Amino acid sequence: MKTRYLLKKRGGVKGATHPIYIALYEGDTTELIYTGQRITLKEWSPNDRLPKDQKGEVYRAIEKVREAINKAKVRLDADERAITPFTIKQAYETLAKQKGDAQHSKDKIAKLGLRTVYSLAKSYKENLPDKFSKATKTTVSISIDQFMQYLDKTGKRSLEIKDLTQETIDSYAKYLLDKRRLSDSTHNKRMKHLNWFLKSIKFQATMTPRKLKKKAIVALTIAELRALEAVDVTTHEDKESHEYLQRAKDMFLLGCYSALRISDLKRISPANSSDGFITLTTQKNNELFKMPIVTQAQVILDKYEGKAPKISEQEVNRLIKIVCGLAKINKPIEIEGTRGGKTFRKTVAKHEIITSHIAGKTFITNAKALWDLDPAEVAGIVRKDLKTMLNHYFKPPVESATIKMIAADNAQMKIA
Numbered sequence: 001m002k003t004r005y006l007l008k009k010r011g012g013v014k015g016a017t018h019p020i021y022i023a024l025y026e027g028d029t030t031e032l033i034y035t036g037q038r039i040t041l042k043e044w045s046p047n048d049r050l051p052k053d054q055k056g057e058v059y060r061a062i063e064k065v066r067e068a069i070n071k072a073k074v075r076l077d078a079d080e081r082a083i084t085p086f087t088i089k090q091a092y093e094t095l096a097k098q099k100g101d102a103q104h105s106k107d108k109i110a111k112l113g114l115r116t117v118y119s120l121a122k123s124y125k126e127n128l129p130d131k132f133s134k135a136t137k138t139t140v141s142i143s144i145d146q147f148m149q150y151l152d153k154t155g156k157r158s159l160e161i162k163d164l165t166q167e168t169i170d171s172y173a174k175y176l177l178d179k180r181r182l183s184d185s186t187h188n189k190r191m192k193h194l195n196w197f198l199k200s201i202k203f204q205a206t207m208t209p210r211k212l213k214k215k216a217i218v219a220l221t222i223a224e225l226r227a228l229e230a231v232d233v234t235t236h237e238d239k240e241s242h243e244y245l246q247r248a249k250d251m252f253l254l255g256c257y258s259a260l261r262i263s264d265l266k267r268i269s270p271a272n273s274s275d276g277f278i279t280l281t282t283q284k285n286n287e288l289f290k291m292p293i294v295t296q297a298q299v300i301l302d303k304y305e306g307k308a309p310k311i312s313e314q315e316v317n318r319l320i321k322i323v324c325g326l327a328k329i330n331k332p333i334e335i336e337g338t339r340g341g342k343t344f345r346k347t348v349a350k351h352e353i354i355t356s357h358i359a360g361k362t363f364i365t366n367a368k369a370l371w372d373l374d375p376a377e378v379a380g381i382v383r384k385d386l387k388t389m390l391n392h393y394f395k396p397p398v399e400s401a402t403i404k405m406i407a408a409d410n411a412q413m414k415i416a
Helices: 057-078 085-112 117-126 134-153 166-178 184-200 222-230 239-258 295-303 313-326 357-371 375-382 386-392 398-415
Strands: 002-007 017-026 029-040 277-281 288-292 332-339 342-349
Touching: 002 029, 002 057, 017 057, 017 085, 029 057, 029 085, 057 085, 057 277, 117 134, 117 184, 134 166, 134 184, 166 184, 222 239, 222 313, 222 357, 239 295, 239 313, 239 357, 357 375, 375 386
Parallel strands: none
Antiparallel strands: 002 017, 017 029, 277 288, 332 342
């Protein structure tokens, strides 16, 4: 599909302005989207098909429309809908309408004089930015709900924006620890989302995140991975759950062999898993992802006609623990965490803490043994920062470095 700017020349007096459109071409199909901008023939470059002044307001405005069209295309891809000039134009117009409606809602609130922090928080939650993914919107909504509950329970529901202080923010942070007893990581997430809201109402707050301890990476070993592959879920006593246990097992293993999150696994189709590769744009980071389909992953995709098993992430997280228990993945694991600002430690069987997120970690930690990938190669293929990979997933190779030094030194001594 081709996209380019189009100046529609219309009759009129000399020096008249003409409308600029964005034309979407595919085969014999063409759709035009009006950019809302007009320009004179003198200001237009017919060779470049662009305004001559590429730093001016008109150029910046039409580029914003092009960006919005690209976002509409990404939205269609995420929803597994056909991408054609017509569907892109529809999706663009829908997003534009949503943006206009959101602005109208904000203007309406301002006109009504609703200036309480509670009402502004509610408005923010109901009109979250379009750039947020569906998953981000869900977590931000939960965070804002919790802040609104705090205002309600502490008698601050009528607190006006002009009376909001840093003391209120500090009090809320303490409430999350003392009353809600959140873990440090969840506490930081709630405060980060609150800060996004505060910035939207032009309030400058000081946030002091809880210092997180580096957690040990939990992943399946190759032996545990093989045990999971081999386990027969029909040995579980509940016969009615066998089908869903198998789906949970297959979905988790597909994540182990592709490094994709469940939100992206669900979008796999015969169209984006052909020629030996899974190729799609990830929902969380909006990045192009291309992963070779290894044999184990292909077997699972073939079972479900080129798609991932139909099962929710919540069901995978619940059932994969049972499947891993059947596979005797029972190594004692000591876990450490914080709740309400206090550290706790406990020992559990490994299968009790298996979730869908561990699939991606299993891919990373076993990539060297399974496919001889070094850390930089793993970082590249899963689209993670190399520093993050080295800090979290790969232990410093002290032992191998020591062996190499001694061997090299001995070799030099023999030559001498």
